[in-house]
Amino acid sequence: MATRPIFIVNLKDEKIITHNIHFKWHPGYSIAQKQKSISDLHNNAHQLGIENILEVSSKSPNKLGTFLSAFNLKSVTVKNNIEFSVESAFQGSKVFSQGGPFADLITKDSRSAKKDPRIRQSGELLCFKFFSFTFPLTPKTYFYDWLYINTLLKNEQLASEAVKFSAFTDIEFNPEKSVNCQAFSLALFVLLSKANKISSNSLPPNDFINICRNIYATSSSIVQDSQNYLSNNKNNNYQYQLKPSSCITMHESPPK
Known part of the structure; x- marks a missing residue:
């Protein structure tokens, strides 16, 4: 047996509900084995009355995921x-006690960036620096959520399909080993979209943390962290822009 969280959009209370689901784990690294585990995870969630679920990972049986x-x-x-x-x-923005950010990783493929030895050999993680803006380590998922959501905002077709779902999983995410989760980030995007909290195709970091403060407030320490961040960074400027991506359309096949 294994346990994975499912992140459920609660529009009424404007929050993300995390529900841990127990399911049969199918060992092995093949996509077929991963998708068996995903199927059991979702089936057990359905039995609890959780519907409209999307697996968000490279192993997803749904092309959108x-x-x-x-x-x-x-x-x-x-x-x-x-x-x-x-x-x-995300990997190329990490600043460590002995190096970074390693900006060259930003233009590498995802797998190479994640496996770059400098990520594991450069000491303690201190913060994130993406172009000219520095992000603190708290709230814990702040930078990753902001980066994911702002990137998704440049992919309008994907964004319009994502909001049709209300619960999200990531079979690879183990909360005992990791902090950031693409399924949570997507759930947060859907919540913000349906609650009409997003008024443009970009969210500057300070605007983002202001909008998300109540959602992150499930932990009192995170509330305090976000308040400290806002008070200490009033003069930071949002100094870069993204443009819509033309690299992925729904009729294409995603990279392996």
Whole structure:
């Protein structure tokens, strides 16, 4: 048996409900084995009355979920025409006690960026620096959520399909080993969209944390962290822009 969280959009209370689902784990690294586990995970969620579920990962049986994986979701910067995936940008923005950010990773493929040895050999993670903006480590998922959602906003077709779902899983996400989760980030995007919290195709970091503060407030320490961040960063400017991505359309096949 295994346990994975499912993130459910609660529009009425404007929050994300996390429900841990127990299911049969099918060992093995093949997509077929992963999809057996996903099927059992979703079936057990259905038995609890949870419907309209999307698996968000490169192993998803739904093509939309594969496109929405952080490995495949991409955008392009306006100023320098730099194409990047969410995963590559996330890894390339890490600042460690002994190095970073390793900006060259931003233009690498997702798998290479994640496996780059510098990520594991550069000491303690201190913060994230994406172009000219620095993000703190708290709230814990702040930078990853912001990066994922802003990238998705540049992919209008994917965004319009994503909001048709109300619960999200990621078979690869183990909360005992990881902090950031693309399924949570997508649930957050759907909540913000349906609650009419997004008024443009980009969310500057300070606007984002203001909008999400109550959602992150499920932990009192995160509330305090976000309040401290806002008070200490009033003068930070949003100094880069993304443009709509032309690299993925729904009729294409996502990268392996």
